[in-house]
Amino acid sequence: MTDRTTGTVLLRGGAVYSPADPFATAMVVQDGTVAWIGSEGAADAYVDGADRVVDLAGALVTPAFVDAHVHATATGLALTGLDLTGCPSLAEALARLERHVRQERSCGRLAAGGGGDGVVVGHGWDETGWPENRAPTREELDAAADGAAVYLSRTDVHSAVASTALRARADRSGALSGLAGHHPDGPLTRDAHHAVRRTALDGISAGQRRDAQQAALSRAASLGIGSVHECGGPDISSEEDFTGLLALAAEGGGPRVFGYWGELGAVGTARRLGAVGAGGDLFVDGAIGSRTACLHAPYADADDAGAPGSTGAAYLTAAEVADHVAACTEAGLQAGFHAIGDAALAAVLDGVRAAAGRLGAGRVRALRHRVEHAELLDDAAVAAFAEFGLVASVQPAFDAAWGGEDGMYARRLGAERARALNPFAQLLRAGVPLAFGSDAPVTPLDPWGTVRAAAFHRNPAHRVSVRAAFTAHTRGGWRALGRDDAGVLVPGAPADFAVWQAGELVVQAPDSRVAGWSTDPRSGTPGLPDLTPGAPLPVCLATAVRGRVVHGSL
Numbered sequence: 001m002t003d004r005t006t007g008t009v010l011l012r013g014g015a016v017y018s019p020a021d022p023f024a025t026a027m028v029v030q031d032g033t034v035a036w037i038g039s040e041g042a043a044d045a046y047v048d049g050a051d052r053v054v055d056l057a058g059a060l061v062t063p064a065f066v067d068a069h070v071h072a073t074a075t076g077l078a079l080t081g082l083d084l085t086g087c088p089s090l091a092e093a094l095a096r097l098e099r100h101v102r103q104e105r106s107c108g109r110l111a112a113g114g115g116g117d118g119v120v121v122g123h124g125w126d127e128t129g130w131p132e133n134r135a136p137t138r139e140e141l142d143a144a145a146d147g148a149a150v151y152l153s154r155t156d157v158h159s160a161v162a163s164t165a166l167r168a169r170a171d172r173s174g175a176l177s178g179l180a181g182h183h184p185d186g187p188l189t190r191d192a193h194h195a196v197r198r199t200a201l202d203g204i205s206a207g208q209r210r211d212a213q214q215a216a217l218s219r220a221a222s223l224g225i226g227s228v229h230e231c232g233g234p235d236i237s238s239e240e241d242f243t244g245l246l247a248l249a250a251e252g253g254g255p256r257v258f259g260y261w262g263e264l265g266a267v268g269t270a271r272r273l274g275a276v277g278a279g280g281d282l283f284v285d286g287a288i289g290s291r292t293a294c295l296h297a298p299y300a301d302a303d304d305a306g307a308p309g310s311t312g313a314a315y316l317t318a319a320e321v322a323d324h325v326a327a328c329t330e331a332g333l334q335a336g337f338h339a340i341g342d343a344a345l346a347a348v349l350d351g352v353r354a355a356a357g358r359l360g361a362g363r364v365r366a367l368r369h370r371v372e373h374a375e376l377l378d379d380a381a382v383a384a385f386a387e388f389g390l391v392a393s394v395q396p397a398f399d400a401a402w403g404g405e406d407g408m409y410a411r412r413l414g415a416e417r418a419r420a421l422n423p424f425a426q427l428l429r430a431g432v433p434l435a436f437g438s439d440a441p442v443t444p445l446d447p448w449g450t451v452r453a454a455a456f457h458r459n460p461a462h463r464v465s466v467r468a469a470f471t472a473h474t475r476g477g478w479r480a481l482g483r484d485d486a487g488v489l490v491p492g493a494p495a496d497f498a499v500w501q502a503g504e505l506v507v508q509a510p511d512s513r514v515a516g517w518s519t520d521p522r523s524g525t526p527g528l529p530d531l532t533p534g535a536p537l538p539v540c541l542a543t544a545v546r547g548r549v550v551h552g553s554l
Helices: 040-046 072-080 090-106 138-145 164-170 190-202 206-222 239-250 267-273 318-331 342-359 361-366 379-387 396-402 408-413 415-419 424-429 447-455 466-473 475-479 512-517
Strands: 008-012 026-030 033-038 052-055 060-063 065-070 120-125 150-154 159-162 225-232 256-261 334-339 370-373 391-394 434-436 497-501 539-545 548-552
Touching (some): 033 040, 065 206, 065 434, 072 120, 090 138, 138 150, 138 159, 206 239, 206 548, 239 256, 318 361, 391 424
Parallel strands (some): 334 370, 391 434
Antiparallel strands (some): 539 548
16 A cells, blocks of 8 residues: 555455454555455455555454553653663662663763753653662662753652752742652652653753654554544643644654643633643542552552551542533533542542533533543442443553552552452443553553453453454544544545454453354354464554555555
8 A cells, every 4th residue: 555545445365354244355445434345256346446456465454543542752752762661670770770871971962960951751660569669769860860850750650750950950949849749859749740740841852852752653553553542731741742742643644643631621722732622631630559549548558658558649629520521511522531549530420420410411421521541430430430421541451560469459459449440341331431542651552462451351350352342442442532433444434444464363252161152154253363361462564544554564
């Protein structure tokens, strides 16, 4: 396939995953739209009218993935800079920081000393997996970075450590120490974290930012991701960062980008910036790993200073949620909130219920307002999601990384509460729309790994079929935008698709006994790659957006 978005292309000789025909082997793309799906024999009738015929050589064609929650600049900075994800120890993290600073200075990208230009931005440390079981201190950062300005976000990006030089830049008004979440030597959370993060990102040049965004979008395309939902906001990045990413995506050549601006009541700002919604990471609470997710009952473990467990941080009240939902609904704009803990989710649902009481439940439901993460849900919360038509924008890789009887969730919450997290099957049974994402750089861009994580959830009660998980990561992302015509390969749908090298196609369900008939053609169900843990994941050969190849070749 060429870079043209016009013309007619016939792809044949493969397997096409489509509800239009479970046995399809061919597809016609015309002017960026799927024009036909069918069998190999019927494809002969389209050869003469095609500008190009592509032999798939047995490859699998699926809808392109949609990552429903990303932070492109931060993801790109991790891809191109200091990534501490998976670092085995505090000592190794400090050694990596020291090597990175030396490299940056040798290349002239970082001035000597803390007062010069430039800042070291790193991501991904996780003390829960380290033998030292603690975060780096400010003194250790200063020594490893030789006085450079350093910002290192924790894996959940809801806390960070910062060097003396960066703290000094952020504290020019002398107010940093008085902000909520300030710690003189250890990790910063809440307002103190936001202030230091803004200062760190201000040290990134426009060119570095664009390079990082391009790196993130290129990585997404290489993994069969055709669209991403960027979650921006004043506490996360900047208006320039947000609009710059949208402008980059508008140039074409990569995945689509749909932007959400997370600022309370900022309907006008969201419109001005070109956002599709006033939500995304509009924080009602923080994260479990940083002990800032807002809970009804205290955390089971002590904090970094040894203090007894708290109930986390509450950033918005139910009344503020109600006002935001009402303002967005009246403006015809999708609202959304970041809410992880059970107390935070209760505040969101109480607020949505109040807004529905003002405006009518039908008007609220019509906008498909979103909740990002939505992890600690009880039966009543799931029922409320269904009642008000809320989209659950969730990240199955969180469970893969932190779930299980001895994982971070269990240490923070206790085993019983941890088992209740991320109840995907219950949400689906209740009719709650699911949209899967990565929250990159919190977890990597990894769509097939995400589908696998949902299908093989650490709690078997929360598992869904591979087919349901795949739908949540393709069509679910489009439905979360209010688009029901996309994310599926049927005539008339946008030609956003990916081509994969994959093994035998099967139908996998949470109950392994179903797999016995999965390859029987009488089932009439299109197959997907075997995602059993340990099996190799499919390899992306090409990704197309609007019929135009943005990765690989055909």
